[in-house]
Amino acid sequence: xxxxxxxxxxxxxxxxxxxxxxxxxxxxxxxxxxxxxxxxxxxxxxxxxxxxxxxxxxxxxxxxxxxxxxxxxxxxxxxxxxxxxxxxxxxxxxxxxxxxxxxxxxxxxxxxxxxxxxxxxxxxxxxxxxxxxxxxxxxxxxxxxxxxxxxxxxxxxxxxx
Numbered sequence: 548x549x550x551x552x553x554x555x556x557x558x559x560x561x562x563x564x565x566x567x568x569x570x571x572x573x574x575x576x577x578x579x580x581x582x583x584x585x586x587x588x589x590x591x592x593x594x595x596x597x598x599x600x601x602x603x604x605x606x607x608x609x610x611x612x613x614x615x616x617x618x619x620x621x622x623x624x625x626x627x628x629x630x631x632x633x634x635x636x637x638x639x640x641x642x643x644x645x646x647x648x649x650x651x652x653x654x655x656x657x658x659x660x661x662x663x664x665x666x667x668x669x670x671x672x673x674x675x676x677x678x679x680x681x682x683x684x685x686x687x688x689x690x691x692x693x694x695x696x697x698x699x700x701x702x703x704x705x706x707x708x
Contacts, residue, residue, distance in 0.1 A: 565677075573657050580657075584621070584650045591639045592617040598635035605632050616640065621647020 561571040592614040599607035606629045607613050616629045616636075620643040631637045 573661060577654055577657055580650050580654045584647070584654075587643065587646055587650075588614065588617045588621060591643050595631060595636050595639045598633045598639070599631055602633055605636075606630055607636070617643045617647075620644045622651065623648060 560575050564570055592610065595607060595616060596610045596613035599605040599613065600609070607616060612629045616631065617639070619625045619629070620640045623644065631640050
């Protein structure tokens with residue numbers, strides 16, 4: 548997790564706004580996630596293809612079957628029509644299950660955040676906090692001016708008596 552955070556810091560896929568909050572480029576992150584997902588699916592699919600097609604009785608007959616197995620594993624659907632019977636095949640399915648759920652869950656969270664506007668609410672809250680701070684500063688200036696005017700009025704009243 549720390550490695551991923553360091554990579555994100557060095558990637559410059561974010562801008563720091565006036566409130567000091569990092570706003571990530573979700574389009575680039577989404578595209579990167581989809582590409583990573585595809586590469587992992589294809590790579591682990593190939594490993595599964597090599598491991599499974601050499602075994603008699605394996606439901607994995609070709610690369611398309613192995614790729615389908617990886618897709619079904621990554622989405623946690625797993626229809627059961629294609630399944631691994633070798634240890635290597637089972638390990639690749641397990642790895643794809645973990646990585647696929649993580650990547651697809653992350654992409655889903657990004658899209659849900661954008662669609663339902665949770666990020667926009669946070670931005671509005673930060674804007675309101677900044678406006679409140681400005682209002683408080685303005686009120687303090689007005690209070691100081693009023694204090695000066697009160698002092699002048701008291702001095703004027705003392706002179707008039």
